[in-house]
Amino acid sequence: MSELVTGEAVALELRPAKLPSRALAVLIDMVVAWSVYLAVTLGLLAAAGSLDDAAVAAIAVGTFVLVLVGVPIAVETLSHGRSLGKLACGLRVVRDDGGPIRFRHALVRGAVGVVEILLMFGVVACIASLVSARGRRLGDVFAGTLVVRERVPTGRMEYVPAPPPWLVGRFAELDLSAVPDGLWLAIRQYLTRMGQLDPQVGWAMAERLAADLVARTGAPAPEGVPPAAFLAAVVHERQAREVRRAFGGPGRPGVQGEPFTPPGITPAAPATYASSTPPAPSQSPGPSPGPGAPAPAAPAPPAPPAPASSRSASAAPSASEEPPRPATGFVPPA
Structure with a gap:
């Protein structure tokens, strides 16, 4: 160049x-x-x-x-x-x-x-x-x-990965007017290339960008949210506001639990963000009994049904009685 x-x-x-x-x-x-x-x-x-x-x-x-x-x-x-x-x-x-x-x-x-x-x-x-x-x-x-x-080959357009569904709409009240365009560009470039970076380098870069974004917006980042996921959610909120401003769409940027995709744009593949807390251990079955412990008692078999001859005669409907009709929710007039 x-x-x-x-x-x-x-x-x-x-x-x-x-x-x-x-x-x-x-x-x-x-x-x-x-x-x-x-x-x-x-x-x-x-x-x-x-x-x-x-x-x-x-x-x-x-x-x-x-x-x-x-x-x-x-x-x-x-x-x-x-x-x-x-x-x-x-x-x-x-x-x-x-x-x-x-x-x-x-x-x-x-x-x-x-x-x-x-x-x-x-x-x-x-x-x-x-x-x-x-x-x-x-x-x-x-x-x-x-x-x-004049004819310069163009690369493939990179899409910003979608934030986790539980972060969609969480920053709807955040003031983004003081964030400069240079910081937005740096965040977009990081999000589109974070899969190519070393994990430690990418984490440090995400923390630095998140700190700059928090300093510009004046609102602290939620605790327990990875910095990359926080950046993706804020960028997603900004894109949703621009789409609503351009097309006049009312309401929130997306349905709760589903990422918002502007019209005419192919949604990007969901990204995997590193969690700041270790995952909860999966539940394992209880310990097996030792060789000297007594075996658990087997459940009693169900009682056999009573024969038809032993049923009381009062349980059978009489000939004069009318069989019950299925409930339809309609009450006839008096």
Whole structure:
């Protein structure tokens, strides 16, 4: 990365182009330019076959300057630093402050490029690019320009792990207005990469971030809560407030016991947070009796049911009585 500072004192992080990509872009531009130059030269010589040698030499020199010098300068000026080769390789010419180039920048680069690229077959340009810290050739040094990469590969987006369910909504009344954006960024970076850190280093970093967060909010962290879980819960509360502010959603950030997921965002896998207290020991069955202890008495078998003949006659419903109906909850009118 190369940090450039604009006129407004804004630091820009640009990725300078390396020599292989620049050489490939120049090769593409030279193949196209020489093809056009040969086609135009042959066409003019065929049309002006009756002219003398001085006129033919003048036409050749004029075509060389126009096609191999003037056209690249015009293309870079009109496209703001993108020639055909640079467009194919994802490169662009910018000023030292990160702004687009103008005609004077393209003119200086093209004029110096005639010497270090065309006349010296690119040897001087390669040596200057290797020596320069940002890969600039002599044309870039004199013009005050820089070739940067526009297509930078992006990494996979990391999601902040969800807090434990028992912490969701616990910090709904916490004042987060005094927490700076730099601290939020540091907390998010820690939460997305805490699985890659050493446990002791990660624990110390989480404690330091939690202490900074407590100092900004003015509310102490709950006792017995791991610092990483505390940070995840506070970040979750801030995200929920931003979603409610953007979409106007009422109520609490989530259902009690379930993490809140903003609409359109894939929920992250639940994270495992180290507990500050050892887990409770699991209950084990009682000790087995010794060899000399008496064996426990076996439970008595259940009594057999009484025969149907011994039942009292009063238990059977009489013929005149109506069998009981199932209760429906409906009371007939009187």
